[in-house]
Amino acid sequence: MVHNPRPLNERERQLLIIFSHCQLAMTPMEFWSKWDVSQEEIARICRCDVSLVSRWFSPRPHTTQPMIYHLWYLALADRFLEFYDELPNNLQQELCRDSDFQR
Numbered sequence: 001m002v003h004n005p006r007p008l009n010e011r012e013r014q015l016l017i018i019f020s021h022c023q024l025a026m027t028p029m030e031f032w033s034k035w036d037v038s039q040e041e042i043a044r045i046c047r048c049d050v051s052l053v054s055r056w057f058s059p060r061p062h063t064t065q066p067m068i069y070h071l072w073y074l075a076l077a078d079r080f081l082e083f084y085d086e087l088p089n090n091l092q093q094e095l096c097r098d099s100d101f102q103r
Helices: 008-019 028-034 037-046 050-056 067-087 089-095
Strands: none
Touching: 028 037, 028 050, 028 067, 037 050, 037 067
């Protein structure tokens, strides 16, 4: 296996520091309140089972809380919905290269 990574310049190192401190997050309830989606769609976005999502929406005390990566997925999906048409075509294709989605 050949390992020949591209070196980072100082600007790229600074960008990674900024990225590592990003607080991008959106709760399932915030996403659901903003977008007309089902729990099944939220599960697909969060790459988890719908039964887990249903526990997030449960009115019972001590319900399961989403993990930080679930909040990240929802925030990314929100930005994706909001700004998809503003993204350059090459970035749209890069973000969705493994999907069967046709624009």
